[in-house]
Amino acid sequence: MTTPIEQQVNKAYQYGWETDIESDKAPVGLNEDIIRLISDKKSEPEWLLEWRLKAYRHWLTLEEPDWPNVKYGPIDYQAIHYYAAPKQQKRLDSLDDVDPKLLETFDKLGIPLSEQKRLTGVAVDAVFDSVSVATTFKATLKKAGVIFLPFSEAVQEYPDLVRQYLGTVVPHTDNYFAALNSAVFTDGSFVFIPKGVRCPMELSTYFRINAASTGQFERTLIVAEDGAYVSYLEGCSAPMRDENQLHAAVVELVALDDAQIKYATVQNWYPGDPETGVGGIYNFVTKRGACRGRNSKISWTQVETGSAITWKYPGCILQGDNSIGEFYSVALTNNFQQADTGTKMIHIGKNTRSTIVSKGISAGKGQNTYRGLVKIMKGAENARNYSQCDSMLIGDQCGAHTFPYIDVRNSSAVMEHEASTSKVGEDQIFYCQQRGLSAEDAVSMVVNGFCKQVFKELPMEFAVEAQNLLAINLEGSVG
Amino acid sequence: MLKITNLHASVGGTEILHGVDLAVDAGQVHAIMGPNGSGKSTLAQVMAGHPAYEVTQGSIEFQGEDLLALEPQERAQKGLFMAFQYPVEIRGITNAYFLRSAVNAIRKARGEEEYDTIDFLDVLDEKLEAIGWDDSFLNRAVNEGFSGGEKKRNEILQMAVLEPTLAVLDETDSGLDIDAVRVVAEAVNKFRSPDRSTIVVTHYQRILNYLEPDVVHVLHEGRIVRSGDKALAVELEEKGYDWLRAEVAAG
Numbered sequence: 001m002t003t004p005i006e007q008q009v010n011k012a013y014q015y016g017w018e019t020d021i022e023s024d025k026a027p028v029g030l031n032e033d034i035i036r037l038i039s040d041k042k043s044e045p046e047w048l049l050e051w052r053l054k055a056y057r058h059w060l061t062l063e064e065p066d067w068p069n070v071k072y073g074p075i076d077y078q079a080i081h082y083y084a085a086p087k088q089q090k091r092l093d094s095l096d097d098v099d100p101k102l103l104e105t106f107d108k109l110g111i112p113l114s115e116q117k118r119l120t121g122v123a124v125d126a127v128f129d130s131v132s133v134a135t136t137f138k139a140t141l142k143k144a145g146v147i148f149l150p151f152s153e154a155v156q157e158y159p160d161l162v163r164q165y166l167g168t169v170v171p172h173t174d175n176y177f178a179a180l181n182s183a184v185f186t187d188g189s190f191v192f193i194p195k196g197v198r199c200p201m202e203l204s205t206y207f208r209i210n211a212a213s214t215g216q217f218e219r220t221l222i223v224a225e226d227g228a229y230v231s232y233l234e235g236c237s238a239p240m241r242d243e244n245q246l247h248a249a250v251v252e253l254v255a256l257d258d259a260q261i262k263y264a265t266v267q268n269w270y271p272g273d274p275e276t277g278v279g280g281i282y283n284f285v286t287k288r289g290a291c292r293g294r295n296s297k298i299s300w301t302q303v304e305t306g307s308a309i310t311w312k313y314p315g316c317i318l319q320g321d322n323s324i325g326e327f328y329s330v331a332l333t334n335n336f337q338q339a340d341t342g343t344k345m346i347h348i349g350k351n352t353r354s355t356i357v358s359k360g361i362s363a364g365k366g367q368n369t370y371r372g373l374v375k376i377m378k379g380a381e382n383a384r385n386y387s388q389c390d391s392m393l394i395g396d397q398c399g400a401h402t403f404p405y406i407d408v409r410n411s412s413a414v415m416e417h418e419a420s421t422s423k424v425g426e427d428q429i430f431y432c433q434q435r436g437l438s439a440e441d442a443v444s445m446v447v448n449g450f451c452k453q454v455f456k457e458l459p460m461e462f463a464v465e466a467q468n469l470l471a472i473n474l475e476g477s478v479g
Numbered sequence: 480m481l482k483i484t485n486l487h488a489s490v491g492g493t494e495i496l497h498g499v500d501l502a503v504d505a506g507q508v509h510a511i512m513g514p515n516g517s518g519k520s521t522l523a524q525v526m527a528g529h530p531a532y533e534v535t536q537g538s539i540e541f542q543g544e545d546l547l548a549l550e551p552q553e554r555a556q557k558g559l560f561m562a563f564q565y566p567v568e569i570r571g572i573t574n575a576y577f578l579r580s581a582v583n584a585i586r587k588a589r590g591e592e593e594y595d596t597i598d599f600l601d602v603l604d605e606k607l608e609a610i611g612w613d614d615s616f617l618n619r620a621v622n623e624g625f626s627g628g629e630k631k632r633n634e635i636l637q638m639a640v641l642e643p644t645l646a647v648l649d650e651t652d653s654g655l656d657i658d659a660v661r662v663v664a665e666a667v668n669k670f671r672s673p674d675r676s677t678i679v680v681t682h683y684q685r686i687l688n689y690l691e692p693d694v695v696h697v698l699h700e701g702r703i704v705r706s707g708d709k710a711l712a713v714e715l716e717e718k719g720y721d722w723l724r725a726e727v728a729a730g
Contacts, residue, residue, distance in 0.1 A: 422570075425567075426530060426531070427567050428567050428569065430527075430528075430529055430530065430551060431563065431566070431567040431569075432569075432581075433528075433550070433551035433552040433555065434527050434528075434551055434552075434554075434555055434560070434561055434563075435555055435577070435581035435584075435637065435641065436552050436555040436556050436581050436582075436584040436585040436588065436641070437552060437580060437581060437584045438552050438584070439552070441580070441584065445569065445572055445577070445580065446569055446570075446572075448571070448572070449569050449570045449571030449572035449620070450570055450571055451571070452571035452572075453571070
């Protein structure tokens with residue numbers, strides 16, 4: 001007999017359909033010619049090609065990391081298409097030139113790109129496989145001095161800016177997947193907020209993997225100059241496929257004096273088949289922000305509900321005195337999903353502060369690991385960190401694991417760490433049911449209450465979306 | 480309103496209720512008393528539909544319907560309320576939000592219009608005023624960090640807001656000091672009406688001083704062994720349950 005919780009934790013993935021569109025793919029496999037091909041497709045300057053090749057050569061010397069607390073079979077890096085783009089004859093000058101099938105795709109995902117329907121107050125860059133298909137509100141942003149462009153366009157229009165910052169936060173030598181990304185990255189977003197400018201609207205990028213046997217390797221770079229402010233959100237989804245698809249992105253943030261960057265992710269990649277665990281996205285991502293200036297602030301908020309495997313540690317390098325790093329995370333693993341995620345806070349400057357709030361939810365056979373590093377360097381006088389890691393278990397076949405690493409080299413540091421584990425019990429669900437709520441609403445209420453601290457960091461519209469996503473991804477999972 | 484016939488129920492394979500018969504008319508207050516382990520809380524849980532309890536025999540008819548065929552939330556939507564002996568905590572969800580969700584779930588199930596936030600606050604204010612409590616409860620997370628007494632009061636507040644036709648109070652008085660018992664009892668009295676019934680499950684007679692039950696039942700080893708008026712409760716208080724045990728044993 002299934003319990004009320006069991007019945008309600010599994011709902012099907014809603015974004016698993018595929019767009020039937022002809023695509024222009026690079027031949028399968030990875031070698032220097034493929035990298036030259038990608039660079040050529042994007043009409044890149046010579047320095048960028050060299051940068052890619054250097055990264056590729058370095059990657060060849062690396063081994064895939066095996067320390068994360070996740071299990072998966074070997075990845076055949078020669079079986080992946082490193083470039084796929086919907087066939088498009090010319091460069092797009094306006095939305096009218098975009099293939100209606102693509103517009104439809106994003107409409108269906110709830111990301112309307114057409115002028116009349118788009119979300120007010122949010123500018124969207126839509127990335128389909130390896131290319132950006134549309135960016136809204138470009139003109140409005142330009143007027144404010146804000147640059148918000150697909151990465152490949154930014155390389156054409158602002159090569160010096162890109163060159164100045166690219167790879168300065170996550171160098172190509174950082175790790176295996178960052179090296180791979182540096183070699184083959186295709187598109188992503190570039191954001192530049194000049195001195196003293198408060199970005200007038202939320203910026204958002206939506207990533208969609210569509211083509212089969214392709215990887216998505218996007219690169220995002222956000223720079224906020226002195227006193228600038230920006231809030232950025234990324235979302236993602238993919239069709240259901242029996243193969244595992246690789247998503248290895250790199251995100252770099254740079255905040256100068258008094259600048260603030262808020263970066264939020266609502267990740268909903270296809271998690272694999274709920275019954276067998278077959279398929280799903282491998283989400284191996286490197287995200288890091290550098291608080292280079294005094295009083296700068298970077299906040300990461302992530303809601304990770306999808307992917308077969310998640311491996312990511314959005315972190316902050318707190319270099320400027322008085323700089324602040326924040327990490328708010330909800331990670332859900334249901335059915336056969338595995339997540340090894342957390343953050344790194346590196347305190348270098350004086351009076352630097354960091355806050356970590358991590359909420360891990362495991363259901364079904366899901367395995368959820370928090371892994372975090374807080375490092376206080378020698379010169380970081382009066383650094384402070386507050387960490388809170390809470391795990392919630394739904395059912396009795398899932399697992400929650402916590403690996404906090406703390407490395408303090410300055411005795412003036414103040415560190416606080418709290419951790420808790422709780423279980424969504426039949427009693428909690430029954431209590432809500434006795435008050436008239438369905439079991440489904442009850443689980444969703446309990447889980448949302450658990451995640452509240454993180455959701456309140458999201459922009460309003462996205463907080464609602466995150467709650468709904470969580471409810472959908474929880475359907476049917478407890479045992 | 481409620482008719483329980485030959486109810487047998489077990490938990491984890493052990494039968495706790497061995498044939499309970501009980502009939503409650505609209506507007507009545509019934510007290511169910513009995514020593515520890517007699518099956519009082521099991522009876523309450525079975526009425527509410529807790530999944531851990533299995534009904535092996537017998538029936539419960541509630542307002543002409545087969546109660547046992549309904550899901551717990553359907554029973555609530557049809558007007559059955561249970562005040563929990565051990566109310567559950569829900570982190571991060573305010574009482575006000577929880578109450579509104581519950582009221583709206585019930586209204587929706589009945590085809591009534593759901594309350595918006597503003598309307599609901601008016602409804603809440605009215606209830607709080609009627610039972611003489613302030614609104615400090617509302618913005619705290621459901622039962623989180625509540626004292627034992629506050630949790631029980633919160634159950635009564637929920638009852639007041641949800642306006643059930645049958646309320647089952649499962650040892651709401653246990654763990655409360657004498658003043659708190661009176662406050663809770665007065666709140667229950669305020670909501671008495673000719674079309675509402677209450678079943679008070681309790682160990683002690685003291686709450687009955689304020690509640691004036693129409694009928695008092697004694698549950699012993701999974702059966703109702705005696706029913707009477709308020710005097711029965713007084714007698715039990717004086718003589719203890721041992722007296723009754725001896726009498727039952729003697730047949």
